Structures are given as structure tokens and as C-alpha cells.
Amino acid sequence: MSTSLKPSAIMHQHSIRKHTGFQLVPTISSFHCQCTKNPIVFNFGDSNSDTGGYADGLGLNFGPPNGRTYFRQPSGRLSDGRLMIDFLCESLNTSYLMPYLNSLGPNFTNGANFAISGSATLPKYVPFNLGVQVSQFLRFRARSPALKIKGYTDLVGDGDFQNALYTIDIGQNDLAGSFNYLTHSQVIDKIPSFIAEIKSAIWTIYQTGGRNFWVHNTGPLGCLPQKLSLHSQNASDLDEHGCLKPLNDAAKTFNEQLRVLCEQLRTQMVNVTIVYVDIYSIKYDLIANAPNYGFQSPLMACCGNGGPPFNYNATITCGNTGHNVCNEGSQFISWDGVHYTEAANAVFASKILSTNYSTPQLNFNFFCNKM
Template identity: 30%
Template sequence: MASCMASSLFLKHLLLVVALPLLISSTPAPGCHDSIISFGDSLADTGNLLHLSSSDGRPTEAGFLPYGETYFHRPTGRFSDGRLVIDFVAEWLGLPYVAPYYGDDGGRSVADFGKGVNLAVAGATALDAGFFEGRGMGNSFPNESLGVQLGLFKELLPSLCNTSSGNFPIGCLPVYLTEFQSSDKEEYDPLTGCLNWLNEFSQYHNEQLQRRLDHLRELHPRANIIYVDYYNAALRFYQSPDKFGFDGGILSACCGGGGTYNYNLSALCNSNARVCDDPSSYASWDGIHFTEAAYRWIFKSMADGSCTVPKLDISCPSVAFE
């Protein structure tokens, strides 16, 4: 049985993964899109936690190399070696990378939000901090929950022009494979090596989410709400890693502190960590987040419509990505 400490770590990281990005386009002229509004956690954060950490004196690992080494050649606050899915979406739409809401001093950024704004903060949860504190779970979660982000968005609405979250196969992530290693072979998928029970939980989460989206479609028939199937978009890596160029070790992190999956909670990805020579040959960057190469493949699955319900149509004048 997993220890209480391991269970606590699992809950924290699980919440981090579950609070996935929400991308909403404004209502532009037919055939084009004016802006992107992003909500979520480290899977979509383009610098918010970095600026918040700089203002309170608590540095974040995403502010140092090797984070950002592949594309930007410097740390930008993104929790990957390069671009995230939201960056590929922006490129695809011909828009600039979505500016973080927070600036260098932790206050509102001076960036022009006319082309969109990113409210995602690494470590953010779907539920407010009070929920966890009231259950004796401490206050280790940043007070940047989805509710807080939506509140900031409402404040921004007057200054913006016209204005829901599939989960990855988390049983394949090095962080969980390390924390819940088992000698029971039946707990693992014989094809991928992923933990069955965690992937089953992801699938259950996604089923419930799609039911809620169906309900939202009934309530808002004029809105075009699209579900992105992150689970199957990413599962392909683990089923056929060679097809996607992931020959460095599909279940191991590129940057980490050693061990079976190159993930060690006491030696996370930093300038002293063991970093792979070619991040593009790995799907996992630091055991929790994906590499730029993996995010690119996930984006392609979204853009070609193979992992969206209904099929994504870029020509639609109003689109929401969940």
C-alpha cells in the first residue's frame, strides 16, 4: 500500500495534471481568429509562475536552464524544453505567443492583451485553496485556481474584444511510474508499460467531462464547443514510440535525477540534473510535463481533427478548444 506521503504527492501532481488548459478564441471576422484566452496550469503556463515567483523571492525551476533550451534557448517560464500546445495553436492561427497575465513584479503585465492573454499558472488547481485547507491538506497549492483565473478574465472582459478539459494518460508519466512502482505485473499494460489503474482513472475523468460538454451544448446550441482527446493523442506515443521518433526511452524523463524512469522527487530537473542529448527523442521532459516534440504531435492530432469531437474546423468564426 502506498504511504500517506506518496498519496499526498499523487494528489498534488494529479491536480496539476487535471487542471488542463482552456483555450477560447474571440469572435473575429469570418475565416480568421483575433485572440486566444488561456486558463490552466503548467501545461499551458507561458510565464505566469515565473513572474509571480520573482516577485516573492521563491524561484521556480522553469526560470533556469535546461528549461527552454530547445526552441527559445533560454528559460521563459514554460515547463518544457521548448514550446507548448498553446504555442503551436498560436502559430497555427497566425497569432503571437499568448502573453502571460502577470508581469515581472507579479502584477498585471504591461503586455497588450488585444491578441489574447494567458491566465494559466503552474500548480493551479480546479478547486480553490480553501477547499484543501478546510480538509487539513495544507496550503501548498498556489492561490491561482481556475476560479481565480476566471475572475481575472471577467475583470479583463471590458478591455478585450468579443469573448471545457481532456486528461492525458497519466499512468504513463514518470512521476507516477516512480511513485507507484509495483512488483505486480498485472498493474501494468503489457503493451505500453503504463499503470492501468491510473489510465483507467483518466478515462473515467474524460468520460464525465464529455457528458458535461454535451450538457453545455444543449444549453448553448449556438456555441461551437470542441473536445480535444488528449488521452488518445498521447497514448499513441506509448503504443508505437518508434513511429513518432521517441527512441530515447518512452517512459523515461529527458531531464531528471536518475532512477528507473529518470525521475527523483528529491533531485528534480535543474542545471545539475541528468539531461538527455536529444529531447526530441523523448516524450517526457521532466517526468511531469512533455517535451516540445510531444506537444507538437499532440497539436497535430488536434489540428487535423483526428482527436477532436467534433472535428475541428479552423474556418469557423467562433471556436473553443477544451
């Protein structure tokens, strides 16, 4: 299935409105906006928003059962279905974002996705970290209008970059990787360097005309089944919901510094809108209150190996020989121990679009009307 197709014709077959014991999660369609022009989005990030860049860049697709729920085949995403960025595109009534590295029939009329699985902010110049993604954008920014003038279609015109929406969701891999070789205090000390790279990225895009930024903070790292299975289980390290406090505390520190950065940039940049979205609270709320949303086993991977409590095995990960997978339709939050299921991503997206977790409280309708 081509991920460039508009989803509106099929999304009603995949409603995400759920009546549960205490919560009602609305469909993404209830947040649809009517753009007067084709919305344009440029996304930067890691596997949380990679729609196929890793597969295109390295020629290595994520095999079954990835993609089973929605696309019915692997789609280059580390999930059983759609990601948050896919649902956000649906809310704009636009096609799913094509990876920048897609060379086989790409369509970039609604923007491009520079996110690549495994990406981080540091070290610099390592494909495909944030700085490289921004460099790719700069090339796209220069070449797309020039080629469009020559008659090439499926590209973005020069005047559309200023009104485009620039979404940034990165940092999880910086923290996760740092904990592999640094102490907790050393990780905390390293966080400002991650924030500095995000600041540099936003400034660079701003200097090329970008004015609308949508910045996600990072999620509760200590609640990932992968991390829980690999770290020693000292009761003092766990919070009341079974998540690792040291890892979550580091994520909170990163998020606070990212929030402050967004505040600073709003005062330093002219005619700029920067929306900071508290993804941490959105994800943690679902994990902490999973039964209220109709989810089960919030700290266990749907697809993995080893069974309860985490179903994660670093040597037999989802898709590899020996893995097991929950029944389709099961309400799991974690897909493979690191990434989330479509069902969880749908809840996350609906909460993002509610604006309750955004500073300032602007939704995609605001950007839609500027496009």
C-alpha cells in the first residue's frame, strides 16, 4: 500500500473512538481542519516519527508483523500501524509524509519527512542525526523551488516554506544511549548539549524562512519494556506504576530544558509560533491509567519474546525468529518494547490535538489557516 494516499477514504474503517470504563477517546476526524491551501509539513525526528526513511536509506525494511494493523504489510514504520505523525497528517486531511530519502515515485507536495529510526541530536554529522536531517532539509529547500520552476511537479514552491509547519520529535535516543555508558548524574550533565542541537536546528530553519514550529518533548523512557527488562529491578528505583524513576527523571530534566528553550526562542525570534507539546504527560497518563482507557499490560510488549512481565528479549526482538506477538485487536500500549502500537498512538494524537498539553494552546487548525 502506498503511504502517499490520502487516508480520509479509509480512516472511517479504523475508528479510534473507544468507550471504556472511564474514558472516551475521540476519533482523529473530530479534529479535522479545512485548509484553504495544501498543508505542508516538514518533520524531523527518530523512529517515533519515521515513516520509512530508515528503510529507504539503508534498503532494510522492518519486516512482519510490523504494519499488520493498518497497512496490512510492512510500511517502514516501527509499529503495527500508524504513528502519531500519521494521525496528525490525517487531522490536516493531507497525505502521510513521504520520507525524504524515498527515490521511487516520491510526492513531496505536502512536505517531507526527514526522521530516521535511531537518530539523535549527538554526535554531530552521524547519519542520520538531527544536524544531518537539517542539512538534508536545506538541500531540499534550495532544490525544490528551482526544480519546480523548471516544470517538475510533486515538489514545494519557494513561497510555501514560510507557511509550512516544522515538527520536531527527537531526544529519546540521546538519553537512552547515554545511559548505556554514563552514570545518572553524567547523563543529566550532558542534556544541555542535546538541547543546544535542537536550538541550532530551529534557528537554522528560522533563518531560511520557517516560522511555525511544533516541538514534542520526550516520553517516559523508564516505562519502556526494553529498559525495564535490561535494568536491575530495585524496588527503590521503581515508581508506583512500575517505571524506572532514574530514567524518567532524566527525561523530565530534558523536557524542562526543552520547554525553557521554546520560551526563550519565542522572545528572540520575530513573527514565530513555537508550540511545545508535553508528550511525556500524554504517554505517562496512558501507561499509569491503562485500564481506564481499555488497555492491558501497560509495561509489556505486544511483540517480543520472554512473556510476562515485559515480553522483551534483546536477542529475539519483534520480527526475528522466535518472537511471539499478541492477538490482533489486543489493547497493548507497547508494540515491541520501545515503540508504541497504533492504538496507543491514536490516543496520543487525540490528546495532542485537544491542545490540553500544548503551550501555547494552539491546535493544527491554527496552522491550517496560516497555510
